Amino acid sequence: MEQKWFEMPELRARQLGTGTWIPLRASKVVRTEGRYGYAGYLEVYEGVGTVAFPVGCEQAAKALEWSEIEPSNSHSHWVHDGRYDQADAFAGRGETLPGLHLVLCQSGYGGIPPTWHLHQDFVLALSLHREGDVWVRPAEGYVEVAQLLRNAEGHPIELRVRTEHLRDYLAARGMGLQTASFFDRDAILSDAAHIDWPDGNREDTFLTGSWEGRVMPIHEGNGEPFGSSTSVFHVWNEDVDGEADVPKFDLPASGGKSRSWSVEATGDKLYRVIGELWRNEWIRPADFSPRVRGDSVPPTAFFITDGSGKTESRQTLGSQGQWLWFKPEVVNTLLHYRDGQLRWYSRETGSVGIDDASTVHFGLNDVGLLNVYAKDIGRLDDWQQKVWAAYNVTPDGGVSTELWKAQMDAAPADSLAPEAFVRAALDAVNDAAQNRYGTKVFRAHAEIKAIVTRCHRFRATETNGILSLAKDLARLSADSIDTQGLQSVLQNDKGLKSLKAVQALVALSVREEHARTVMAPLFGIYDLRLADAHLPASDLSSAFSRASVNTGSPAVVQGFELLNAFVGAMYGISYLVAGVTGKPERT
Numbered sequence: 293m294e295q296k297w298f299e300m301p302e303l304r305a306r307q308l309g310t311g312t313w314i315p316l317r318a319s320k321v322v323r324t325e326g327r328y329g330y331a332g333y334l335e336v337y338e339g340v341g342t343v344a345f346p347v348g349c350e351q352a353a354k355a356l357e358w359s360e361i362e363p364s365n366s367h368s369h370w371v372h373d374g375r376y377d378q379a380d381a382f383a384g385r386g387e388t389l390p391g392l393h394l395v396l397c398q399s400g401y402g403g404i405p406p407t408w409h410l411h412q413d414f415v416l417a418l419s420l421h422r423e424g425d426v427w428v429r430p431a432e433g434y435v436e437v438a439q440l441l442r443n444a445e446g447h448p449i450e451l452r453v454r455t456e457h458l459r460d461y462l463a464a465r466g467m468g469l470q471t472a473s474f475f476d477r478d479a480i481l482s483d484a485a486h487i488d489w490p491d492g493n494r495e496d497t498f499l500t501g502s503w504e505g506r507v508m509p510i511h512e513g514n515g516e517p518f519g520s521s522t523s524v525f526h527v528w529n530e531d532v533d534g535e536a537d538v539p540k541f542d543l544p545a546s547g548g549k550s551r552s553w554s555v556e557a558t559g560d561k562l563y564r565v566i567g568e569l570w571r572n573e574w575i576r577p578a579d580f581s582p583r584v585r586g587d588s589v590p591p592t593a594f595f596i597t598d599g600s601g602k603t604e605s606r607q608t609l610g611s612q613g614q615w616l617w618f619k620p621e622v623v624n625t626l627l628h629y630r631d632g633q634l635r636w637y638s639r640e641t642g643s644v645g646i647d648d649a650s651t652v653h654f655g656l657n658d659v660g661l662l663n664v665y666a667k668d669i670g671r672l673d674d675w676q677q678k679v680w681a682a683y684n685v686t687p688d689g690g691v692s693t694e695l696w697k698a699q700m701d702a703a704p705a706d707s708l709a710p711e712a713f714v715r716a717a718l719d720a721v722n723d724a725a726q727n728r729y730g731t732k733v734f735r736a737h738a739e740i741k742a743i744v745t746r747c748h749r750f751r752a753t754e755t756n757g758i759l760s761l762a763k764d765l766a767r768l769s770a771d772s773i774d775t776q777g778l779q780s781v782l783q784n785d786k787g788l789k790s791l792k793a794v795q796a797l798v799a800l801s802v803r804e805e806h807a808r809t810v811m812a813p814l815f816g817i818y819d820l821r822l823a824d825a826h827l828p829a830s831d832l833s834s835a836f837s838r839a840s841v842n843t844g845s846p847a848v849v850q851g852f853e854l855l856n857a858f859v860g861a862m863y864g865i866s867y868l869v870a871g872v873t874g875k876p877e878r879t
Contacts, residue, residue, distance in 0.1 A: 324336070476568050731778065
């Protein structure tokens with residue numbers, strides 16, 4: 293191991309306050325190799341202890357040493373002189389330095405390991421919810437705010453929190469966080485000639501801490517100092533009757549005997565090299581506390597509001613009636629959040645948002661861009677505005693006609709979005725077949741709800757999205773057909789499977805040519821589904837044509853056309869199957 297590795301220059305310069313995460317408590321062996329007492333042994337340890345103090349106590353807090361904050365101790369209440377101290381209260385320096393532990397260590401018992409608790413006030417103030425060993429903030433898209441890390445045995449070794457959320461909390465409480473870190477690098481070498489510390493020892497101090505290095509000759513095997521010996525004392529008592537039923541003897545005991553000897557350490561000469569680093573750092577509170585205290589902060593997201601590229605923030609977005617334009621891909625990003633919501637009001641309008649409380653009314657214009665009333669975007673939290681801003685574009689194609697009718701003419705369009713009828717169309721086919729023939733066309737399975745949720749036109753804006761959308765539609769149709777049930781109706785067509793069997797069912801009511809026309813979109817969708825599962829064919833024009841998709845249209849329009857064809861085909865099938873009054877002859 294190089295001397296530089298023991299001296300840890302990279303850790304001397306490291307600042308916890310500039311990282312994404314800050315450990316509130318850590319005690320972990322991050323690396324271990326070899327066997328102690330032998331060349332090749334190596335162990336790296338890192339520990340962090342923290343206490344929150346009022347900002348007025350900054351100088352006194354900075355004077356605390358590692359031993360006063362380090363994470364080896366557990367926490368408990370303390371009662372003395374009739375006074376009760378809470379378990380979360382800092383116990384050092386008497387009453388002169390009031391501090392708060394944001395992580396509390398509860399001692400283990402028997403086979404129960406120690407437990408680390410994130411302070412409940414921190415959890416409640418930031419509206420966090422624990423999921424396993426992670427605390428998330430639903431109001432911020434379920435961002436992970438705190439994480440508990442464990443070792444291979446399941447014992448806690450680090451609890452860290454996101455820096456911006458910690459500083460927001462500290463600002464609301466008027467506190468700062470004093471941290472004390474300790475790093476230890478320990479190795480056993482066969483030769484330490486490359487370590488040039490004077491007499492094998494060196495000490496350094498720097499702005500935020502200190503470092504010590506030591507080289508110690510040891511004996512191989514037991515790791516004892518080289519040339520050392522161990523004194524052994526053996527003491528016993530021969531005057532006690534060990535055969536008595538209830539042995540007793542007076543104290544102090546008499547009749548004691550003893551002997552002693554020395555054991556010389558043996559083994560080849562090796563070198564144990566240790567580098568130890570201590571660092572202290574004061575984490576200042578943030579200037580604002582928008583989450584906990586509800587402070588108003590300067591805007592961080594800006595939006596293009598006219599053709600010249602002028603940008604505005606939430607401070608002015610509501611000052612006049614205007615709309616914003618977005619790439620339709622923004623919908624997929626919003627829906628990737630756990631509580632993402634998409635609802636349809638008409639063929640080209642609906643609502644979308646990261647969660648139910650932050651949905652906005654949108655419309656799609658003729659060039660496939662999303663329109664949203666500017667003031668609705670300005671009301672969102674800043675972090676959500678950033679998501680929208682990433683897809684904001686210069687106005688193009690005008691405002692969505694249907695959105696304009698709803699918001700300006702107070703006359704919502706009476707058109708319908710196919711997305712709203714995907715499940716209903718499937719059920720219509722099943723109901724018609726069940727009522728007429730006593731069997732269903734499509735099998736029920738656990739994934740239907742999830743697949744239906746994914747079937748929306750914005751899927752087409754992703755790479756190969758139109759093919760992926762076709763794959764899901766095929767899973768709902770061709771892949772879910774109850775061929776065995778249909779064979780009980782199609783007695784003369786026992787060899788037909790999948791879509792061909794459904795086409796034969798439709799042909800019981802109409803001419804074969806009409807049945808093929810009604811089924812064509814489903815066959816086209818199935819061909820596109822095969823293209824998604826394998827390498828795309830060189831020419832899919834026939835499949836797109838049968839699925840009623842114009843490949844020259846904007847991607848989001850292609851997605852609409854595919855869904856519209858699917859829903860139309862399903863309702864066409866249900867109508868024809870339900871209209872059968874008897875079993876007609878084939879024509």
